[in-house]
Amino acid sequence: MSEQEQQHTNPTATATETTPKTAGAVTQPGPDAETLARVADAKRRISAYVDEVLPEYQKISLAIHDKPEVSNYEFFASQTLSDRLKQEGFDVTLGVADHRTGFSALYRTGKPGPVVVFLAExxxxxxxxxxxxHSVFGPNSSLAAASLKRVIDEFGGELRVYGTPGEEGGENGSAKGSFVKDGFFDDVDIALCAHPHAGGNGLSSRNLACQPVDIEFHGKASHAAASPERGINALDGVIQTFNSINALRQHLPKDVRIHGVIVDGGVQPNVVPDYAKAKFYLRSASVPGLLALRKKVENIVAGAALATGAKGSLTPYQNQVDNMIPTPLFDAIWKRNAEALGQTVEATEQDKVVFGSSDVGNVSQVVPTIQPWFSISPENLGGHNEQVAAVCFVKLVSAFCAVFFRSVGSGFSAVCAVSAAACLRVLLCCLVIWS
Ligand SMILES: [Zn+2]
Ligand SMILES: [Zn+2]
Structure with missing residues (x-):
């Protein structure tokens, strides 16, 4: 898939999917009645399994919620989820892709078919x-995979759950980038996940590519009053960098975001700081845009070093996060299944960029991927705050959550069933387009 195209498309599949033919419609023949009945029966059994084990997954969600662990320290969460998947019959490997809290869980049917991955954060x-x-995210993906496993033997292919740590970033963060680099997606056909949203249900959104970087300056300490002429002020390098980035903003495209904090600015005022450090996120709507932005900021750091005499450097401290390329076919299937279960899905414009970033983007660059939003609150509460955390907690034990879980399971099952066997024509089209 070329960078310019930036969308996983499949017009033929969009026209057919599992929708029965309507009189006079100019489309290729849809799946036959027997196939539709098979898929409907599989979905019923998936829902029944969700009902059966939902309380156990809710318990897991609550336990993860009560024990929050940051990027690459999610020892409890990865152990708990992978233990559960082992119990469900998956082959589990812990500590993969150079992430100690990452895992892979595999189930092979032994029959030909697509390799389907559920992403768990x-x-x-x-x-x-x-x-x-994310306390809901990981258990939800695991439950969806476990539910689909109940029927996948009839359709063929392989099911996987990838436990991907550090979506929020940090040292060695955004693990999905590592999974991509290490070849974990080389043989994968479809990647699926859904993200909780403190607002309405929504389709997968485009978001920004992001490069988190350390910007450091090394200078020379000196008495700030008695002998300032002997010192080289590293903090001035950082301040100059902030000022130059602010001057640059006027000339940047609308889809660019740059934001930083100073994490080390010296010790006390009477010592010229010999070391200073800032952390920045550089973001742009595309990877080429991001690389061009990074070059500009590197020039700013070099300019600040020249101006102050301090040595400056810009270093990424984690995986680059790529922009998300949506797969509208998957979203259409998800929406239809969610609506069939009484959910409302907001008609969002999929071309609209959401001004955040997620390493699911890295996966979407190499494999058709879906990450729709599911509502955990009727009210829009924004993100990354305590109200959202509170809502996650409440919703996990509510009846609504049961409906949500089921809707996700059914939506995903439809994707897999269609691709695996229900409509070979769709699968062939997909493979031609994706290869
Ligand atoms: Zn998130
Ligand atoms: Zn987040």
Whole structure:
């Protein structure tokens, strides 16, 4: 898929999917009645399994919620989820892709068919806890995979859950980038997940590519009053960098975001700081845009070093996060299944960029991917805050959550069933387009 195209498309599949043919419609023949009945029966059994085990997954969600762990420290969450998947009959490997809290869980049917991956996140935010709802995210993906496993033998293919730590970033954060680099998606056909949203249900959104970087300056300490001429002020390098970035903003495209904090600015005022450090996120709507932005900021750091005499550097401290490329076919299937279960899905424009970033974007660059939003609150509460964390907690034990879980399970089952066997024509089209 070329960078320019930036969308996983499949017009033929969109026209057919599992929708029965209507009189006079100019489309290729849809799946036959027997196939539709098979898929409907599979979905019924998936829902029944969700009902059966939902309380156990809710308990897991609550336990993860009560024990928030930040990027690459999610020892409890990864152990708990992977233990449960082992119990469900998956082959589990802990500590994969150079992430000690990452895992892979595999189930092979032994029959030909697509490799379907559910992505599980479970990291919390420092100081906020589960203010992004990942305490629901990981258990939900695991439950969806476990439910689909009940019927997948009839359709063929392989099911996986990838436990991907550190979505919120940090040292060695955004693990999905590592999974992509290490080849975990090389043989994968479809990647599926859904994100909690303190607002309405919504389709997968485009978001920004992001490069988190450390900007450091090394200078020379000296008495700030008695001998300032002997010192080189590293903090001035950082301040100059902030000022130059602010001057740059006027000339940047609308889809660019740059934001930083000073994490080390010296010790006390009477010592010229010999070291200073800032952390910045550089964001743009596309990877090429991001790389161009990074070059500009590198020039700013070099300019600040020249101006102050301090040595400056810009270093990424985690995986680059790529922008999300949506797959509208998957979203259409998800929406239809959610609506069939009484949910309302907001008609969002999928071309609209959401001004955040997620490492699910890295996956979407190499495999058709879905990450719709599911409502955990009727009221829009924003994100990354304590209200969201509180809502996650409440909703997990509510009846609504049961409906949500079921809707996700059914939506995903439809994707897999369609691709695996129900409509070979769709699968072939998909493979041609994706290869
Ligand atoms: Zn978040
Ligand atoms: Zn999140």
């Amino acid at each position: 479970y990291d919390a935010l420092p100081g906020v806890g589960h203010g992004c709802g």
